[in-house]
Amino acid sequence: MVLELADIQGNILRGYSFPRAIHLFVAFPDADAGRRLLRALVPQVQTAARWDERPETALNVALTYAGLRLLGADDECLPGALREPIAQRAPTRLGDDLRTWRGELGRGKAHALVLLAGDGWAFAQRLRTLRTLLDEHGVEVGFEQRTEALADQREHFGFADGFGQPAVEGTDHRRAGQGEPEEYGSWRDIKAGEFVHGYEDEDAQTETAPLLRNGSFMVYRKLEQDVERFRSYLDREADHYCATVGVNHGTDPDTAHAYARELVAAKLIGRWRDGVAVELAPERDPAEAHALRHESVGEPDNDFRYADDRDGRRCPVGAHVRRANPRDSARATAQTRRHRIIRRGMPYEEGDARGLVFICFNASFERQFETVQRLWCDDGNAFGLGRDQDVLFASGAGSGKLTIPGEPPHFARAERGLVTTRGCEYLLMPGLRALRALAEGGER
């Protein structure tokens, strides 16, 4: 199976790892202006084709349903999830409270999203050129978002992030532990059709429409993180942990507390802050606790499974990464391979507000992203955890507790408001041919 890399947009199958990006949600004044702009942008779009020398900046384009309609796309092939206005869908399907949304993001006005990534002078220069181009076409920027990578691949809660990704068939940058677990410790790549339309997926389906071929559905969520609240939450849980479970290393109280903090954080997320998987290292040296927050291990080991850890004594069953990718855990998740997502999020900072622009790519919003968010993160039933929720997404619908199994177990309180959704958009990031067809379409 050969992927048509030159027809697939960049950053889907392989992350750019640029330190900076800007996301411009734009509205076309009318269809013709939209097409003219697309014609100008298409030759600039960064594809997934291998580069000899890394470009200094990269530009990509995605379209909302409103944009696709305006451009006269044949929309028969588009799923309900994309058609439905996101402000209507998010409350029922994603549990969002629209009162927490801010600005124009997700308000139905945007037709397209132009993404520019890069750094330094080249980035600033290209952004200026891009803005001029938008102006010339009478295209208005309704919402814009800047993102900036933190040192050591961290997100704002202090965890190294971004390396837990599916290994995709036909790409050459996969690592053990990222695909589908098979016998004798081996891993099989996930079929490309789970992420890019027009290739075989895990259900052996390849059928697609020209509009979707080599395209991918994109989830865009602005998630604000309350860093202060997370910090004090961990402090309280560490107090409790020290008093009940205890840190039995003959360590002095300060070190014990610092370690308990790191341990609780790691058990709830499923990775230590430096990225090491809790499943592989359920304990660390308490003296290391402080260092975990600053040291980087580059590419942490991903080669682990959960089947031998049914009760979650090593990595709790309800830990964020174990929910989001249960690998070979039993129960309702036997079909993990049909619910994988490629994450391309990046941190942002706006004054006091910090957070993650969560971006993910999948072939089906419902089966992949929404299933992971709703059934696996926002509820525990699929894992035999009742109403326990992911530590990051605690809400009124949850049990209010999280369990760290052990002797004795630690029952953590769930803290609401750690992560708040500020807006959401569903888009299609089309293949190059489809983008060109849209740019030419209906032209007289």
Add this chain to the structure above:
Amino acid sequence: MKLLDTLRQLTRGAGNQRWGAHSLLILAPIGDGAREDLLGELARCEHDSPLAGLAEVHFARWVVIDQLKTGFADAPKRPSRLDRPYLLFSADYTPAPGDGTLLERLAEVGAAVWNHCDGFPPDGPARVDYLAAHRCDTTLYYAGYPDATPARVKTAVARRDALTRFVLDHRDERDAATLQRAYLKEAARWF
């Protein structure tokens, strides 16, 4: 009707019951031009489901089937096409003691939905006959709790929530005897 006959033939002999778990599947053709209205009615049901009051039902749903899926691996060489959209209803349930059958209750509470189906009688017991006539064997279905009634499941969930609250409220209690007394007092309310 040909589709229903074929289905019946294919599934003849297969049961709609495994242990205490019963299954109900009804497949009815949607009336000409009624599809959009039906979707509107179903959207209303999402907020205020007429099925919510059926004590014996664990899980139930209506699904509009526009067309059969074709083009998948091992699909039949000559794919069947539906000549019209169908409304599928499926439920798993534990029969409740007392008067009437589930079909009777469904014909009443679900009338606003099945009204959009071809030939659904305007009123009367004929509606129950209609649903019975459009029933198919299920053959393969899933029941989370084959031996428990929905009421028992709900009670169990409520107790689990109460236990969770108890655990959180008492997680700082270090004295075993005090904790035990509190637990016995709390648990006495559950049984």
